[in-house]
Amino acid sequence: MEYISFIDEKFDASITLILLMIVLVYIGVTKFPHILDAIDRLKYGKIEPLEKALESEHINERTKTSFKMLLQHNYFQKLTGLGVSQLEREKLIELHILSEGEISYEEIRDIMFYIDFDKEKGGFVLNKYSEKLNGYTRSMSYMYILGGTAFLILAYLNTQEIDDFKISHPYFLLVGLPALFASIVLLYSGFGSLNNNRKITMAQDFIKKQNQIFNNNLENESD
Structure with a gap:
C-alpha cells in the first residue's frame, strides 16, 4: 500500500x-x-554481382584475369581466420577486383553490402537494401x-x-x-x-567513380 x-x-x-x-x-x-x-x-550480398560483372562487356579482360590471381593473395586467405565470413571475403575480393585497386580494403568493408552490379546498365548501382535505407x-x-x-x-x-x-x-x-x-x-x-546514410553516401561516390573507370577502360580499348 x-x-x-x-x-x-x-x-x-x-x-x-x-x-x-x-x-x-x-x-x-x-x-x-x-x-x-x-x-x-545477406541475400543481396551474395556474389551474384560478381557473376554479372564478369559477364559484362564493361569489364575489361585484365580485370577478369586478375580475379583468379587475387584469390590466392595472402591478405584474403587470412581474412577468414580474422572473423570475416566467406561471404564477406568473396565480396571484398569482388569489389577490389572491379575497382581495379582504386579503393582501400577498409572502405570496401564499409560499403560492401550497399552496392550491386547492373549488367544491363553496365555499371554499379545501389542494391535494394540501400534503396530502402x-x-x-x-x-x-x-x-x-x-x-x-x-x-x-x-x-x-x-x-x-x-x-x-x-x-x-x-x-x-x-x-x-x-x-x-x-x-x-x-x-x-x-x-x-x-x-x-554515411555509408550509402560513400557507396554512391564509389559507384560514380568506378563507373567512370569502366567507361574510360572501354574508351581506351576502343582506341
Whole structure:
C-alpha cells in the first residue's frame, strides 16, 4: 500500500508510461521491418554481382584475369581466420577486383553490402537494401537522437526526484527505467541511421567513380 500511495502522489508517472508505450510501439512498428531487411542484406550480398560483372562487356579482360590471381593473395586467405565470413571475403575480393585497386580494403568493408552490379546498365548501382535505407532522411535520424536525449534527461530527473535513490525503487522501475530503455533504443536508431546514410553516401561516390573507370577502360580499348 505504501508503494501505491507513493505512485499516486506522482501524477505524471501514468502519463509518462503512456507516452513511453506509444514511443516503444512506434519503434517496434517502424523498425521491425528493417530487422528483416538486415537479414535480407545477406541475400543481396551474395556474389551474384560478381557473376554479372564478369559477364559484362564493361569489364575489361585484365580485370577478369586478375580475379583468379587475387584469390590466392595472402591478405584474403587470412581474412577468414580474422572473423570475416566467406561471404564477406568473396565480396571484398569482388569489389577490389572491379575497382581495379582504386579503393582501400577498409572502405570496401564499409560499403560492401550497399552496392550491386547492373549488367544491363553496365555499371554499379545501389542494391535494394540501400534503396530502402536511403528513404530515411537525416531529419528522421535527428528526431530519433533528440527523442533519445529527451528520455535520457527524463530518466536522470527521475533519479533526482527520489530522495533515497535505489535501482529497485518502484518509481524508478515504473518511470526511470523505461525512459532509460527508450533513450537507448532511440539513440541507437538515430546514430545507426546516420551511419547508414554515411555509408550509402560513400557507396554512391564509389559507384560514380568506378563507373567512370569502366567507361574510360572501354574508351581506351576502343582506341
